Amino acid sequence: MVSIVVGPVILAIMGAFFGLLYLGIDRKLVAHMQGRIGPPIIQPFRDVGKLLMKESIIPDGALSWLFKLAPILCLMGSAVLLLYIPIFGQKALLEDFGDAIVVLYLLIIPSLALVVAGFSSSSPYATVGAQREMVIMMSYEFPLAMTIVAIAWRIGHVAETNPFMFSTVATYPIWSLVGPMGVAGTLILLIVLLLVTTGELSRIPFDLAEAETELAGGLLVEYSGRNLVLFYIADAIKTFAMASLIIALFFPYSLSPVVGIEALVPAFVVDALFFLLKILLVMFICVMLIRAAMARFKIDQVSKIYFIAMTLISLVGLILIWVDLVM
C-alpha cells in the first residue's frame, strides 16, 4: 500500500534527476562534438533553479485554466510512464497491471498535453507548433507500434505468458530467439525504434514543433517561469523513459548474474549502474550523435520519412524475422 503511494513520487523524482543529468551530458557532449567547451553537466539543474525565480506570465488571450493545466498534465503523463517501464534493471512498479501496449498509449499523453498547451496559449506561433506536433505524433505512431508488435509477435511463439509483458520480454530476450536472418531483422527494428525516439522526444532533426529559429520556441512560446519548468522537467523524464523502453525491449540483460554477485544490495547497485550505462549509449545514438550531425527537416519530409520510409523499413525487419521463423 505504501509503495503505491510513495513509489510514484520517488520514481518521478528519480526520473527527473537522471533525466536532467542526461540532458546535461547531452549538451556537454554535443558541444564537444562541435568543437566547443560546452556548459557543465549540472547546467539543466541551474536552468531549472533560475526558471523557478522568474515570473510566470499568463497571456491575456490565453485560456488560462487550460494554459495552467497543460504543463501539469505533461509532467504527470511522463512520470506515469516510469511506473510501467522497468528501470534500473528492476521490475516496474505496476508491472502486473500494464504491458507494452499501455506504454504505447501513455506515450501519447505528454505530446497531447503539449498540443493542448500550444492551442490554449493563443499565439500564432504556438498554434503552428501544435499543429506540427500533431502531424509528427501521427507519423511516428505507426512505425513505433509496428516495432513493438513485431518483437512481441516473435516472443509470443515461445512464451506461454502475455508476450507484451516486460517480464516476458526479459525472460526471452529477442536476440537469443532468432537466427542470423532474425538478428538482421531485429537490428533493423532497433534502428527504427531509435529514430522514432528522436521524433518522440522532438529533438533535432524532428524538432519542428519547437523550432527556435522559425517558430520562436513553437508550442512553448508563451510559457515562462514555473510553467516552463514543468515542461522542462517533463521532457527530461520522457527522455529517460523512452531510453528505458528501448532497453526493456531490446537489451533486458542484467550484469549481476554474469559477474556472479548475489547479495541483494550489491546486485542492485551493479544492475543500476549497468542500466545507466545502457541509457547513456542509447541516448548517445538517438539524441546526441544525430543532433550534432543534422539540421532540421521540413514538416512534409518528416511525415514522409516516418509514414513511408520508416514503416517500410520496419516491415522489412518484420519479414526478416518471419522468414527466420519459418525456415
Added chain:
Amino acid sequence: MSLNSFKRALWLYHINAGSCNGCDIEILATLTPRYDVERFGIVLVGSPRHADVLAVTGPVPRQMVSRLKRVYEQIPDPKVVLQVGSCGMEGGVFHESYNLVGPVDQIIPVDVYVPGCPPRPEAIIEGVVKAWVKLEKAAEQRIT
C-alpha cells in the same frame, strides 16, 4: 531559494531594432566555438517569454517603437536590458536621420550599454556579465 540562481544560467533574447546587422552578427559570433558563451550557461532563446536579458541592437526607427515596448513588456521579471552598439546610444552612423525615434533608452529602460560599431564579441560578453550583476540585485530586491 538561492540568490545565486542566476549565477550560471542566463537566457538572452535578441531584438533587431533597425540595426545594420553588424552587431547582430557579432552577437552570433559569441555562440561560435571560439567564444562559446554556452559554457557560462548563456543561451540565445527564441521567445521573449523565456528570456532574462533583452539585447537590443540598432537605433530604433519609428515603426519599431511600439514593438520594442511590447517585447520589453513580454519578458517576465526580473529582467535587464543590454543595449549593443553605438547607434542605439546616440544614433551612430544614422545620427539625426529623419526616421529615428531612438536612442533606445528614450523608449525602454536600459541597464547596460555596450559601445562600439560593432562592438567586439568580448565586449558583448563583458556587457552580459555586467547585466548578470544587475539581475542578481533585481532578484534580491524582489525576494526581500
